[in-house]
Amino acid sequence: MSVRSVHIAKERLKTLLVSDRLQCTPDMADRLSSDLYNTVAKYMEIRPEVFNIEITRTDIHIRYTGESN
Amino acid sequence: MGEVIVITSGKGGVGKTTTTANIGIGLSKLGKKVIVIDTDLGLRNLDVVMGLENRIVYNLVDVIEGNCRLKQALIKDKRFPELYLLPSAQTRDKTSVSPEQMKKLVSDLKDEFDFILLDCPAGIEQGFQNAIAGAHRAIVVTTPEVSAIRDADRIIGLLEKSGIRKNELIINRIRTDMVKRGDMMSVDDVSEILAVDLLGVIPDDEYVVIATNQGEPVVGEECLSGQCYEKICRRLLGEDIPVTDFSHSGGFLDKISSLFHRN
Numbered sequence: 486m487s488v489r490s491v492h493i494a495k496e497r498l499k500t501l502l503v504s505d506r507l508q509c510t511p512d513m514a515d516r517l518s519s520d521l522y523n524t525v526a527k528y529m530e531i532r533p534e535v536f537n538i539e540i541t542r543t544d545i546h547i548r549y550t551g552e553s554n
Numbered sequence: 555m556g557e558v559i560v561i562t563s564g565k566g567g568v569g570k571t572t573t574t575a576n577i578g579i580g581l582s583k584l585g586k587k588v589i590v591i592d593t594d595l596g597l598r599n600l601d602v603v604m605g606l607e608n609r610i611v612y613n614l615v616d617v618i619e620g621n622c623r624l625k626q627a628l629i630k631d632k633r634f635p636e637l638y639l640l641p642s643a644q645t646r647d648k649t650s651v652s653p654e655q656m657k658k659l660v661s662d663l664k665d666e667f668d669f670i671l672l673d674c675p676a677g678i679e680q681g682f683q684n685a686i687a688g689a690h691r692a693i694v695v696t697t698p699e700v701s702a703i704r705d706a707d708r709i710i711g712l713l714e715k716s717g718i719r720k721n722e723l724i725i726n727r728i729r730t731d732m733v734k735r736g737d738m739m740s741v742d743d744v745s746e747i748l749a750v751d752l753l754g755v756i757p758d759d760e761y762v763v764i765a766t767n768q769g770e771p772v773v774g775e776e777c778l779s780g781q782c783y784e785k786i787c788r789r790l791l792g793e794d795i796p797v798t799d800f801s802h803s804g805g806f807l808d809k810i811s812s813l814f815h816r817n
Binding site: 495 | 703
Protein backbone atom coordinates (compact mmCIF):
# COMPACT_ATOMS: atom_id res chain seq x y z
CA MET A 486 0.00 0.00 0.00
CA SER A 487 1.33 3.44 -0.88
CA VAL A 488 1.71 6.21 1.68
CA ARG A 489 -1.67 7.51 2.79
CA SER A 490 -2.40 10.92 1.33
CA VAL A 491 -2.83 12.49 4.76
CA HIS A 492 0.91 12.07 5.43
CA ILE A 493 1.77 13.80 2.19
CA ALA A 494 -0.68 16.61 2.99
CA LYS A 495 0.84 17.16 6.44
CA GLU A 496 4.40 17.20 5.13
CA ARG A 497 3.54 19.64 2.35
CA LEU A 498 1.62 21.84 4.76
CA LYS A 499 4.44 21.94 7.32
CA THR A 500 6.93 23.06 4.67
CA LEU A 501 4.50 25.66 3.35
CA LEU A 502 3.73 27.11 6.76
CA VAL A 503 7.37 27.45 7.70
CA SER A 504 8.19 29.34 4.51
CA ASP A 505 5.03 31.46 4.87
CA ARG A 506 5.85 32.28 8.47
CA LEU A 507 9.45 33.19 7.70
CA GLN A 508 8.45 34.80 4.42
CA CYS A 509 11.14 32.89 2.58
CA THR A 510 11.55 29.95 0.24
CA PRO A 511 11.48 26.36 1.59
CA ASP A 512 15.15 26.16 0.67
CA MET A 513 16.00 29.13 2.91
CA ALA A 514 14.06 27.59 5.78
CA ASP A 515 16.20 24.47 5.45
CA ARG A 516 19.36 26.57 5.46
CA LEU A 517 18.18 28.44 8.55
CA SER A 518 17.59 25.13 10.32
CA SER A 519 21.02 23.80 9.44
CA ASP A 520 22.71 27.08 10.38
CA LEU A 521 20.98 26.97 13.76
CA TYR A 522 22.07 23.37 14.21
CA ASN A 523 25.68 24.19 13.31
CA THR A 524 25.71 27.17 15.65
CA VAL A 525 24.51 25.11 18.59
CA ALA A 526 26.92 22.33 17.61
CA LYS A 527 29.85 24.73 18.10
CA TYR A 528 29.11 24.87 21.81
CA MET A 529 27.41 21.57 22.61
CA GLU A 530 27.76 18.02 21.53
CA ILE A 531 24.57 17.33 19.67
CA ARG A 532 23.26 14.91 17.13
CA PRO A 533 20.52 15.63 14.57
CA GLU A 534 18.30 12.95 16.14
CA VAL A 535 18.03 14.83 19.43
CA PHE A 536 17.84 18.28 17.92
CA ASN A 537 14.59 19.76 16.74
CA ILE A 538 13.62 23.17 15.41
CA GLU A 539 10.01 24.25 15.34
CA ILE A 540 8.90 27.49 13.72
CA THR A 541 5.52 28.80 14.88
CA ARG A 542 3.74 32.03 13.96
CA THR A 543 5.51 33.93 16.71
CA ASP A 544 8.49 31.88 17.89
CA ILE A 545 11.35 29.70 16.82
CA HIS A 546 11.73 26.81 19.27
CA ILE A 547 14.97 24.93 19.46
CA ARG A 548 14.47 21.68 21.34
CA TYR A 549 17.32 19.53 22.51
CA THR A 550 16.14 16.27 23.95
CA GLY A 551 19.41 15.50 25.74
CA GLU A 552 21.48 12.38 26.10
CA SER A 553 19.26 9.51 25.22
CA ASN A 554 20.42 6.34 23.54
CA MET B 555 -22.11 45.65 25.66
CA GLY B 556 -22.30 43.44 22.57
CA GLU B 557 -19.67 40.96 21.55
CA VAL B 558 -18.18 41.71 18.11
CA ILE B 559 -17.01 38.60 16.27
CA VAL B 560 -15.58 38.44 12.76
CA ILE B 561 -15.96 35.17 10.83
CA THR B 562 -13.02 34.83 8.48
CA SER B 563 -10.90 32.24 6.64
CA GLY B 564 -8.57 33.68 4.03
CA LYS B 565 -9.56 31.15 1.43
CA GLY B 566 -12.95 31.39 -0.23
CA GLY B 567 -15.54 28.66 -0.32
CA VAL B 568 -14.79 27.07 3.05
CA GLY B 569 -18.10 28.03 4.64
CA LYS B 570 -17.77 31.49 6.21
CA THR B 571 -21.18 32.70 5.10
CA THR B 572 -22.99 29.49 6.01
CA THR B 573 -21.26 29.58 9.38
CA THR B 574 -22.17 33.24 9.99
CA ALA B 575 -25.81 32.56 9.12
CA ASN B 576 -26.10 29.48 11.29
CA ILE B 577 -24.31 30.93 14.29
CA GLY B 578 -26.39 34.10 14.03
CA ILE B 579 -29.63 32.18 13.85
CA GLY B 580 -28.51 29.75 16.54
CA LEU B 581 -27.64 32.53 19.00
CA SER B 582 -30.96 34.22 18.30
CA LYS B 583 -32.81 30.96 18.98
CA LEU B 584 -30.96 30.81 22.29
CA GLY B 585 -32.45 34.16 23.24
CA LYS B 586 -29.73 36.60 22.22
CA LYS B 587 -30.25 39.75 20.20
CA VAL B 588 -28.09 39.31 17.13
CA ILE B 589 -27.08 41.26 14.04
CA VAL B 590 -25.22 39.65 11.15
CA ILE B 591 -23.37 42.00 8.80
CA ASP B 592 -22.26 41.07 5.30
CA THR B 593 -18.99 42.92 4.70
CA ASP B 594 -18.28 41.42 1.28
CA LEU B 595 -18.84 44.48 -0.90
CA GLY B 596 -19.65 43.60 -4.48
CA LEU B 597 -20.35 39.93 -3.76
CA ARG B 598 -23.42 39.91 -1.58
CA ASN B 599 -24.24 36.41 -0.33
CA LEU B 600 -25.30 36.31 3.28
CA ASP B 601 -28.84 37.48 2.45
CA VAL B 602 -29.20 34.64 -0.06
CA VAL B 603 -27.97 31.97 2.34
CA MET B 604 -30.47 33.27 4.92
CA GLY B 605 -33.32 33.47 2.42
CA LEU B 606 -33.74 37.24 2.87
CA GLU B 607 -32.65 38.39 -0.60
CA ASN B 608 -36.09 39.74 -1.52
CA ARG B 609 -36.29 42.07 1.44
CA ILE B 610 -33.28 44.30 0.81
CA VAL B 611 -33.94 48.01 0.44
CA TYR B 612 -30.80 49.68 1.77
CA ASN B 613 -27.34 48.29 2.42
CA LEU B 614 -24.10 48.77 4.34
CA VAL B 615 -22.75 51.40 1.93
CA ASP B 616 -26.04 53.36 2.10
CA VAL B 617 -25.65 53.52 5.87
CA ILE B 618 -22.01 54.58 5.68
CA GLU B 619 -22.69 57.22 3.05
CA GLY B 620 -25.68 58.53 4.97
CA ASN B 621 -28.28 57.68 2.31
CA CYS B 622 -30.42 56.14 5.02
CA ARG B 623 -30.52 55.76 8.76
CA LEU B 624 -28.93 52.64 10.24
CA LYS B 625 -32.30 51.34 11.46
CA GLN B 626 -33.78 51.57 7.93
CA ALA B 627 -31.15 49.27 6.49
CA LEU B 628 -31.58 46.52 9.07
CA ILE B 629 -33.72 43.60 7.91
CA LYS B 630 -35.49 41.77 10.67
CA ASP B 631 -35.66 38.03 10.12
CA LYS B 632 -39.22 37.34 11.21
CA ARG B 633 -38.70 33.58 11.55
CA PHE B 634 -36.50 34.06 14.60
CA PRO B 635 -36.59 36.17 17.72
CA GLU B 636 -34.35 39.26 17.57
CA LEU B 637 -32.27 38.51 14.50
CA TYR B 638 -31.25 41.27 12.08
CA LEU B 639 -29.25 41.39 8.85
CA LEU B 640 -27.30 44.33 7.47
CA PRO B 641 -26.75 43.37 3.82
CA SER B 642 -23.77 44.29 1.70
CA ALA B 643 -23.89 46.33 -1.50
CA GLN B 644 -23.83 44.29 -4.69
CA THR B 645 -22.78 47.09 -7.02
CA ARG B 646 -19.98 48.73 -5.06
CA ASP B 647 -16.39 47.72 -4.43
CA LYS B 648 -14.36 47.27 -1.30
CA THR B 649 -12.89 50.77 -1.40
CA SER B 650 -16.36 52.28 -0.74
CA VAL B 651 -15.84 51.71 2.97
CA SER B 652 -12.85 52.35 5.23
CA PRO B 653 -11.81 50.48 8.38
CA GLU B 654 -12.55 53.62 10.46
CA GLN B 655 -16.10 53.79 9.10
CA MET B 656 -16.64 50.11 9.90
CA LYS B 657 -15.31 50.63 13.40
CA LYS B 658 -17.79 53.43 13.97
CA LEU B 659 -20.70 51.46 12.54
CA VAL B 660 -19.93 48.51 14.79
CA SER B 661 -19.59 50.66 17.88
CA ASP B 662 -22.96 52.28 17.10
CA LEU B 663 -24.50 48.78 17.21
CA LYS B 664 -22.73 47.55 20.33
CA ASP B 665 -25.20 48.93 22.82
CA GLU B 666 -28.20 47.46 21.13
CA PHE B 667 -27.11 43.91 20.32
CA ASP B 668 -25.69 41.02 22.33
CA PHE B 669 -23.78 39.72 19.32
CA ILE B 670 -22.52 41.45 16.19
CA LEU B 671 -21.29 38.92 13.65
CA LEU B 672 -19.24 40.15 10.70
CA ASP B 673 -19.09 37.91 7.64
CA CYS B 674 -15.67 38.63 6.15
CA PRO B 675 -14.82 38.40 2.44
CA ALA B 676 -12.15 36.00 1.20
CA GLY B 677 -8.66 37.39 0.80
CA ILE B 678 -6.42 39.61 2.92
CA GLU B 679 -6.94 42.96 1.23
CA GLN B 680 -9.08 45.91 2.23
CA GLY B 681 -12.27 43.88 2.55
CA PHE B 682 -10.57 41.83 5.26
CA GLN B 683 -9.17 44.94 6.93
CA ASN B 684 -12.66 46.48 6.96
CA ALA B 685 -14.27 43.37 8.41
CA ILE B 686 -11.80 42.98 11.27
CA ALA B 687 -11.59 46.69 12.10
CA GLY B 688 -14.33 46.71 14.72
CA ALA B 689 -13.95 43.13 15.97
CA HIS B 690 -12.36 42.01 19.21
CA ARG B 691 -12.75 38.33 18.59
CA ALA B 692 -12.46 36.10 15.51
CA ILE B 693 -13.74 32.76 14.34
CA VAL B 694 -11.47 31.27 11.70
CA VAL B 695 -13.19 28.75 9.45
CA THR B 696 -11.13 26.16 7.62
CA THR B 697 -11.56 22.80 5.91
CA PRO B 698 -9.09 19.90 6.30
CA GLU B 699 -7.23 20.80 3.10
CA VAL B 700 -3.67 22.03 2.63
CA SER B 701 -4.67 25.26 0.87
CA ALA B 702 -7.40 26.23 3.36
CA ILE B 703 -5.19 25.53 6.39
CA ARG B 704 -2.31 27.46 4.88
CA ASP B 705 -4.58 30.48 4.40
CA ALA B 706 -6.03 30.08 7.89
CA ASP B 707 -2.51 30.20 9.34
CA ARG B 708 -1.82 33.39 7.44
CA ILE B 709 -5.10 34.91 8.61
CA ILE B 710 -4.43 34.02 12.25
CA GLY B 711 -1.03 35.71 11.94
CA LEU B 712 -2.67 38.85 10.55
CA LEU B 713 -5.37 38.85 13.25
CA GLU B 714 -2.75 38.59 15.98
CA LYS B 715 -0.79 41.40 14.36
CA SER B 716 -3.89 43.63 14.39
CA GLY B 717 -4.34 42.98 18.07
CA ILE B 718 -7.20 40.46 17.91
CA ARG B 719 -6.04 37.82 20.35
CA LYS B 720 -9.14 35.74 20.89
CA ASN B 721 -9.05 33.60 17.77
CA GLU B 722 -10.94 30.34 17.63
CA LEU B 723 -11.15 27.69 14.97
CA ILE B 724 -14.03 25.91 13.25
CA ILE B 725 -13.07 22.95 11.11
CA ASN B 726 -15.72 22.49 8.45
CA ARG B 727 -16.59 19.55 6.17
CA ILE B 728 -14.81 16.78 8.05
CA ARG B 729 -15.50 13.31 6.63
CA THR B 730 -15.16 10.49 9.15
CA ASP B 731 -14.72 7.82 6.45
CA MET B 732 -11.80 9.66 4.85
CA VAL B 733 -10.13 10.50 8.18
CA LYS B 734 -10.41 6.84 9.19
CA ARG B 735 -8.71 5.55 6.08
CA GLY B 736 -5.94 8.17 6.28
CA ASP B 737 -7.00 10.32 3.36
CA MET B 738 -8.07 13.42 5.27
CA MET B 739 -6.40 15.40 8.04
CA SER B 740 -8.12 14.84 11.36
CA VAL B 741 -9.37 17.48 13.78
CA ASP B 742 -6.29 16.83 15.92
CA ASP B 743 -3.95 17.24 12.94
CA VAL B 744 -5.50 20.58 11.97
CA SER B 745 -5.76 22.06 15.45
CA GLU B 746 -2.22 21.00 16.28
CA ILE B 747 -0.86 22.69 13.16
CA LEU B 748 -2.81 25.93 13.64
CA ALA B 749 -2.39 26.02 17.42
CA VAL B 750 -5.51 28.03 18.30
CA ASP B 751 -8.48 27.02 20.43
CA LEU B 752 -11.02 24.79 18.73
CA LEU B 753 -14.55 26.21 18.81
CA GLY B 754 -16.17 23.41 16.87
CA VAL B 755 -16.21 20.87 14.08
CA ILE B 756 -18.85 20.57 11.37
CA PRO B 757 -19.09 17.28 9.48
CA ASP B 758 -19.52 17.28 5.71
CA ASP B 759 -23.29 17.04 5.52
CA GLU B 760 -25.45 17.19 2.41
CA TYR B 761 -28.18 18.62 4.59
CA VAL B 762 -26.26 21.93 4.56
CA VAL B 763 -26.56 22.06 0.76
CA ILE B 764 -30.27 21.26 0.90
CA ALA B 765 -30.94 23.87 3.58
CA THR B 766 -28.92 26.50 1.69
CA ASN B 767 -30.88 25.74 -1.48
CA GLN B 768 -34.00 26.63 0.47
CA GLY B 769 -32.57 29.65 2.27
CA GLU B 770 -33.08 27.86 5.58
CA PRO B 771 -30.63 27.31 8.45
CA VAL B 772 -29.46 23.89 9.66
CA VAL B 773 -28.68 25.01 13.20
CA GLY B 774 -30.79 23.20 15.76
CA GLU B 775 -32.23 20.80 13.15
CA GLU B 776 -31.95 17.09 13.73
CA CYS B 777 -29.07 16.63 11.25
CA LEU B 778 -25.46 16.25 12.43
CA SER B 779 -24.29 19.61 11.09
CA GLY B 780 -27.26 21.32 12.74
CA GLN B 781 -26.42 19.79 16.10
CA CYS B 782 -22.78 20.84 15.73
CA TYR B 783 -23.73 24.45 14.94
CA GLU B 784 -25.97 24.52 17.98
CA LYS B 785 -23.12 23.29 20.16
CA ILE B 786 -20.88 26.03 18.75
CA CYS B 787 -23.49 28.63 19.73
CA ARG B 788 -23.74 27.20 23.23
CA ARG B 789 -19.94 27.27 23.56
CA LEU B 790 -20.00 30.93 22.53
CA LEU B 791 -22.40 31.52 25.40
CA GLY B 792 -19.93 29.92 27.76
CA GLU B 793 -21.31 26.40 28.08
CA ASP B 794 -18.70 23.71 28.43
CA ILE B 795 -19.56 21.18 25.74
CA PRO B 796 -16.95 18.70 24.47
CA VAL B 797 -16.14 18.81 20.74
CA THR B 798 -17.01 15.73 18.67
CA ASP B 799 -13.99 15.14 16.44
CA PHE B 800 -15.51 12.73 13.88
CA SER B 801 -12.36 10.64 13.77
CA HIS B 802 -14.32 7.44 14.18
CA SER B 803 -17.86 6.42 13.40
CA GLY B 804 -20.39 7.42 15.95
CA GLY B 805 -22.31 5.09 18.17
CA PHE B 806 -25.47 3.19 17.41
CA LEU B 807 -27.68 6.24 17.82
CA ASP B 808 -25.66 8.32 15.36
CA LYS B 809 -25.96 5.58 12.76
CA ILE B 810 -29.71 5.38 13.19
CA SER B 811 -29.94 9.14 12.97
CA SER B 812 -27.86 9.28 9.78
CA LEU B 813 -30.07 6.60 8.19
CA PHE B 814 -33.10 8.56 9.17
CA HIS B 815 -31.79 11.73 7.57
CA ARG B 816 -30.54 10.23 4.35
CA ASN B 817 -33.61 11.40 2.42
